[in-house]
Amino acid sequence: MRAIVHDRPGDASVLHLVEREIPQPAAGEVRVRVVVSGVNPTDWKSRSAPAGDPRGEIEFVPNQDGAGVVDAIGPDVAGLAVGDRVWLTLAAYNRPTGGTAQDYTVVPAERVFPLPANADFELGASIGVPAITAHRALTVTEGGPARLAPGALDGRTILVAGGAGAVGHAAIQLARWAGATVIATVSGPQKAGYASSAGAHHVVNYRDADAAEQIRQAAPDGVDLIVEVAVGGNSELDLSVLRTQGTIAVYANNGDKPATFDVRRNMGLNARYQFVLLYTLGREQMTNAADDVTAAIVAGALPVGEAAGLPLHRFALEDTAAAHEAVERETVGKVLIRIAEA
Structure with a gap:
């Protein structure tokens, strides 16, 4: 499978495309075939920070948010099934190879949520970090x-x-x-x-x-x-x-x-x-926020796109570096990476 990786911190030029083996989910984990990956400021900040492996022994996969289809399920996972359309967030948090800038990602099941039938994958990849951050800010x-x-x-x-x-x-x-x-x-x-x-x-x-x-x-x-x-x-x-x-x-x-x-x-x-910082929000608050965000999607209250006030900027997986640069330049709207067809 294809994956975008970097093995050291730096500007967007450290990102490059590699071929990797498709990962297998362990207990409590879900494998998602990623259709669209979302890029947030936290993604380029994580890439450029000195928290990367200075020895180049770990290939980090960027991007916390995405949407796709459940492809495999490990033991002890309830509420999700192969073939489910889903959105996910914090895919790379404490999981260097878990980012969504790749064909398949394996993440803990609690970071994966059903994507309502009235939402496309671009909407699903747009909501994770921004919408849950907004939910937390509105409930304090x-x-x-x-x-x-x-x-x-x-x-x-x-x-x-x-x-x-x-x-x-x-x-x-x-x-x-x-x-x-x-x-x-x-x-x-x-x-x-x-x-x-x-x-x-x-x-x-x-x-x-x-x-x-x-x-x-x-x-x-x-x-x-x-x-x-x-x-x-x-x-x-x-x-x-x-x-x-x-x-x-x-x-x-x-x-x-x-x-x-x-x-x-x-x-x-x-x-x-x-x-407010999502990484330390806690599982219960994260789940509650995701449930409310999903309900808002079902109600048609979270549209994206130019007409809804959030223009979409689309890139191919091979152009992930350019996508990161667009977010770093504070491009107005949402930057998305189209990885596969639905």
Whole structure:
């Protein structure tokens, strides 16, 4: 089978195509024939970090997300069968050869979820890390819901920073599906169009001098929750619009401004900060999030593509390096690698 690998950290040029034996699933594992692999910022960051094997003795396969068809099942696996259409996430976490940039991958069964009949493989490969990150960010408020479903966020106002990104896109859609009023911030007109297409009720350019006033017009009492992608750069705006006892869920700090905290203002607001990282989320929370995300897909609440506010950029497996470079350049939309026909 074909696989993209790298045996040392570095830029995208370290990725190369090899032929490998098809792996066999052990107890508790599932083998998936990958149809589409999704690329996220965590994938190029993992590839470029010095955590790779400096001796070149391990060939790492990149990419955490994907969608495909169950091809084989190891012992002690329930709820999945050969031939099932599935989506998967965290395929490469603590599994150097488990990434989805290959024809077949073997992963623990708890990282594999049924792909609803109304979803294609491109949607399945787009949702893993972004949608579960968004779910976690939307469910961390004090007194708020731990699960998402229609009505779970009724009466709440959510501010999604970076509404044109993959996590921001999923957060807008999930919050809207759960009944929230959604405000998104973006950096320009094109991204504003994408955030509106995703379902944001109000879209504000965070570069506007009166951005805080615009948000306050939509949320006079302040926003309940901020899904934050750049806590350093957005700190002043966040504290200007957060309601008392509101929450800022931080899943990244994009940009070049380090995060600093105005202690007095945060104390005055009784603000809560919740930091979000999927790798340490835990199995129960991951499963609950995946179940809610799957329910949202069934409801038609998580579409992708240009019309839904998340353009798709498609690459062949042989062009995985170019796909990684596109994500590293912060290409707007979702980067996918088409590996096989369904």
